[in-house]
Amino acid sequence: MKKFAVVLSGSGVFDGAEIHEATLSLLAIAKAGAEYEIFAPDIAQHHVINHITGEVMNETRNVLIESARIARGKINPLSAFNAASFDAILFPGGFGVAKNLCSMAVDGSNCNVNKEVEKAVSAMYKEKKPIGALCIAPALIARIIEGVKVTIGQDESTAATIQAMGGTHVNTTHGEVIEDKANRVFTTPCYMLDATVLDIYNGATNIVNAIMDSMK
């Protein structure tokens, strides 16, 4: 049975992992007959956002502890990730990717990447194992793997950031998956487009199935 590592960045689209993308990624993996383990870095969130008003809340939360809400407590610190134990790695989106897993939301194309995230992606890349990313997460992968071909949908500003990091951006619409065969990187836009939960279901299903097909 193929095994995915799913890396979360909190719980909630504006300061963490996008909840529908995360949940529907887990569902897609299970539907494909594969299994998963969930990881997140044990670090403070960049900030906490009130998801109604969009304003910063005066509190602190931990990325691993909040990600555990999506994982129902079954989660490991990303420091424990071992590439040898997994067949693929998958990053759901959400602003947490650009705020907690790297500093892209603040620093753009010159952003820093969390060391554990960089290590996990680089280890999978070195072993030529598939790397999947939804929504904004493809930009994170483009910062780690030089010259990768990805999609984040059609957002011109984010596409420009990807190009500035040396990546190639391909415009896509709902549910489409871009496969960079040479680098074994799979990406799909999800909520980087104006999407519904049904679009996310299709996107998560398509990217997981594309990854599974590539391992046949």
Next chain:
Amino acid sequence: MKKFAVVLSGSGVFDGAEIHEATLSLLAIAKAGAEYEIFAPDIAQHHVINHITGEVMNETRNVLIESARIARGKINPLSAFNAASFDAILFPGGFGVAKNLCSMAVDGSNCNVNKEVEKAVSAMYKEKKPIGALCIAPALIARIIEGVKVTIGQDESTAATIQAMGGTHVNTTHGEVIEDKANRVFTTPCYMLDATVLDIYNGATNIVNAIMDSMK
């Protein structure tokens, strides 16, 4: 197009709405060709649980604001709910139902129900519109509507609580839906059983489809 009201109780299985059940309920509604609006009461959570350790955290969170994480900000206070605008109402599970929407986790069969929750359920019941509940939420419905027939799976203690409240409990397994035709109440066990995300997908799909069929 049929319209569901989905009532959340926070964001996270141990102190709020169960995230997979909530997300997969939204997906099931969309797949069935219906639409939804999301509601939650604007009240403090009973408490905040660290979802890794299970321990109470020394902080306060608001049920509406946390539920907005699952709703991506598109949520209304339950005080604004108007039964005339909806064809059905659906309650995903999670401990938030028994801690925030009523006091069952503390008070058992003698629990108090949040007044807005009671009003919303009673209004739909009076209009003979379908009421759906997943996981532990059927026990909440049994507290509001006397003599209802529901399932929460096979948990003997919760089944006894439901009987003590005057309800009838029917044992079920993964994905099964109990329909109380006289009362138009639909229930399914989800994570009240030792379930996978795939089981929740099936349970949420089956309960939404059963509700849709009943409205044909």
